Amino acid sequence: MKVLQTFLGKKMIMTRIWIIFLLVLVMGAAHLAYAGSISYTPSSPNVEQDVVFTLLPSGKPSTVNWDFGDGATAVGGLVVNHKYLSQGTYTVRATYGGLAAPFVTDTTAITIKENRRIEYTPSNPRINKPITFKAVNFLSSQVQWDFGDGTVISSGFHTAGAITQTHTYTNSGVYTVRVRDFGGASVVAITTTLTVTDAASITFQPAQPRVGEQVTFTAANFFSNTLIRWDFGDGMVQNDNSPPVITHTFNHQGTFMVHAYDGGGTVLTASLTILIYPLATITFSPSDPRPGETVSFVANNFFSNTLIRWDFGDGTIENDSSPPAVSHSFSNPGVYTIRAYDGGGATITAAALMSVLPPRVISHSPQNPRYGEMVVFSAVNFLSASILWDFGDGTPPFQGGSQANHVYQNDGFYTVTASDFRNGGPIPVTKQIGIVPQRGPRAPFSIS
Secondary structure: OHHHHHHHHHHHHHHHHHHHHHHHHHHHHHHHHHOOEEEEEOOOOEOOOOEEEEEEOOOOOOOEEEEOOOOOEEEEOOEEEEOOOOOEEEEEEEEEEEOOEEEEEEEEEEEEEOOOEEEEEOOOOEOOOOEEEEEEOOOOOOOEEEOOOOOEEOOOEEEOOEEEEEEOOOOOEEEEEEEEOHHHOOOOEEEEEEEEEOOOEEEEEOOOOEOOOEEEEEEEOOOOOOOEEEEOOOOOEEEEOOOOEEEEEOOOOEEEEEEEEEOOOOOOOEEEEEEEEOOOEEEEEOOOOOOOOEEEEEEEOOOOOOOEEEEOOOOOEEEEOOOOEEEEEOOOOEEEEEEEEEOOOOOOOEEEEEEEOOOOEEEEEOOOOEOOOEEEEEEEOOOOOOEEEEOOOOOOOEEEOOEEEEEOOOOEEEEEEEEEEEOOEEEEEEEEEEEEOOOOOOOOOOOO
8 A cells, every 4th residue: 555655746846847848848939939139220220210029939929018228118919010209228128928827028238319500601691691501411301490590481492401591680699590390299209509790880089081091990800810812992901910900091082892701711891982082181372471461371171061170279268160271370470380180089089380571561771862963772581583673752663672862853752662573463562762952962970
C-alpha cells in the first residue's frame, strides 16, 4: 500500500512538472510570436507634422495600446498617426498581448524638430519701406501672417520653397511677427522679432548756407558708427570714419544733391537737396565819401526783408526795418568797418571796410588879394587831377589841374568853384574870396 502511494505521489509530481513545462513552452512560443519593432515616417518629423507609426512585423494582434511619450495615448491597430506639438525626443511604446500570452511592450525613440522659420529682408528694416518676409519649411501652402502691428492676413505665394509676403510698417518699434501653418489653423505659432527704425535722413546747418560758409551735415538713424560715405554733389566724395556729423564748404552757389551711404556701401541710404546762396556783401556809394556826406549802404543777398542791424563803426548802431538800403554820414575822416546782421541776429552776416576821406577844400594865395593881382588857387584832397575851375567873375570856366591862377579886375566878393568828377558828373566845392582895392605897392616884407 505504501509502495502504491509512493508511486502515485511520484506520478502526480511528474504530471505537474509536465504541465508546468508545457505552459512554459506555450507562453514562450506566444512571446516569440509577439516579438516586434516600431518604425515611423517621415524619418525626421517636424512639429505638427503627421507621423505614421507601424508595429512590425505583421501578424500582430489587431489591438495595440500606443503611448506616444508626450502624454497622448491611443488604442489602435498596427498603424497609427500622431502629431507632436513641441520639439524634443520622445519614447514611443506599443503594448499588445492576448489570452494565451502576457502583454508585450515594444519601444522606440523619436526626435521631433522645429524646422519652420521666418526670414526677412532687409536685415535692418525701416518705416515706410517694404519688408519681404519668407515662411520657410512650412508644412502647408497657406499660412496666416500676423505682423504685430494689427495687420493679419492669410495669403502668400511660393517662391523657391518658401511662402513670401511683403509688409510695410508706418511706425518705428519692436514687432513680433507670428505665422501659423495650415491657413491659420495651426496651434503652434512660428515667431520672429524685428526692430523697425525711423527712416534714415540727413539734416544740415545753417538752414540757408552761403558760398564759402561751413555747412554741418548730420546723418540721422544710420546704423554704422564707423563709416558713412558722403557725396556732396559738387565733385567732392568723402569717407567719414567718425559719423554721424561731418562738415563741408561749397565754393559755388547753386543747388546740390547730397547722398550718404551707410557703412560705405553702394546702396543709397539717404539724400537731400541743398541750396547754396550767394555770399552776402555790403556795397556803398559813393566809394570815396567825405565827412558830412550821405553814404548809401546796400545789404546784398541778405534773407530778411524786415530787419537788418547795422554797425557803422563810428559808434552808431541802427536797426533798419525796411532793408536792404540804408544811409549814414560820417563826421570825421578815417577807416571804418561796416557790419550788418541779417534779421538782427548776433552773428555778422557781412562786413566791409570803408575810408572816409578828408574834406575837399580850396585854398588860395595871397590871403587878401587885390584886383589886378595874380591869385594862386589849389584844390586840396580832390580825387582827380583834372579840375573844372570857375572863378565867379564871369570869365568862362576852364578845365585845369589841381592848381590854377587868376587875376580879378575889380574888387568885391567872388564865389570860386572847383569841381572834380564822380560817376561821370561834377562834384563842386565852393569858396568865397574877397578882392580888395589897390592901395599902393605891396611891401616886400611882413611885420610880425
